[in-house]
Structures are given as C-alpha cells and as structure tokens.
Amino acid sequence: MKQVSPEDFDVELLKAAAREGRLYVDEEKREVSKEEVIKEVRAYVARISPLVTCRYSSLVDELWEEIFQSDVLMDVIMPKHKARKCKEFDKYGVRRIIGVLRENGVYEQRSDPQYDALLEGSCKDSPYRRYLGQGLERHQKKALRNIVEAFANFNKLVK
Numbered sequence: 001m002k003q004v005s006p007e008d009f010d011v012e013l014l015k016a017a018a019r020e021g022r023l024y025v026d027e028e029k030r031e032v033s034k035e036e037v038i039k040e041v042r043a044y045v046a047r048i049s050p051l052v053t054c055r056y057s058s059l060v061d062e063l064w065e066e067i068f069q070s071d072v073l074m075d076v077i078m079p080k081h082k083a084r085k086c087k088e089f090d091k092y093g094v095r096r097i098i099g100v101l102r103e104n105g106v107y108e109q110r111s112d113p114q115y116d117a118l119l120e121g122s123c124k125d126s127p128y129r130r131y132l133g134q135g136l137e138r139h140q141k142k143a144l145r146n147i148v149e150a151f152a153n154f155n156k157l158v159k
Helices: 011-020 034-046 060-069 073-079 091-101 112-120 127-131 138-158
Strands: none
Touching: 011 112, 034 060, 034 073, 034 091, 060 073, 060 138, 073 138, 091 112, 091 127, 091 138, 112 127
16 A cells, blocks of 8 residues: 555556455545434434324424434434444434433333334344433433423423
C-alpha cells in the first residue's frame, strides 16, 4: 500500500485492483448519514408497534420523529466509530430509549424477552436485551421525558 496524491490517482488502476480482489476498504472509516440511521431505526422500532399503548397509538410515529430531531438523543442512536456490532445504528442506545419510553407508558409493560423476540425476530436471547432496563444519562432522560410529556399533554387536549 502507498499513499497517492490526487494528481497521481488513476481510476482505471483502482477498477483493476477491485476486479482482481486487491482493493480493501477500511470499514471503520465508513460514514453513516443521519437520514440512513433514522430510516433504519424507524424500521426497527416498527417491529414493536403492537406493543404501543392505546394512549400513544396515534402519536408514536410523531414521538419518534421528535426524538430524531433531538441532538442529545441522536447521539445515543448514531453508531459509534469503534463499535464492532451496530454499524447501521446503535441498537444498545435505541433499546435504552425504548426502555425509558416503556417506563413512561408509551409501550406496554411486557417482559424483556418479548421485546427482544419482536425486535430481533428470533427466539434466541440477544446481547441487546438487557439494555431495555438500563435507562439513559440524566440529560438524555430529561430530553426524552420532555418529549413524552409534550405528547401526553397534546393527547389530553385532543380528547
């Protein structure tokens, strides 16, 4: 391997190296866009939509959109650079958010294995399961509770 300046870069050599199996990409350098992370998290949490309480059934999508707008909470969701797992998004962080939402009545009080089975699509125990009850740091939890309270108050006004 050698470092190449922009003026010496040859696209044809790059293509040839790829065809010959000599091109290697450092996965740790891969950038993940915020939009892609949000898309993946939406699909992931949609798996537990049957566990949304009646009170939040019509608001859960908007609630998650507010979570995605919070920089403090997006820091929990975005994949970490040194993570071996969770390359699309930080599943541990999403599980911690789900746990707090469950505590605040957004999701039903079901067992961790039931959530795990729906989220991972498997009956096997995943390493993410125990993160449902771990909660968040104080400032993250406060930001999430503010979002949930705003939606709870909105729900009262509508009814």
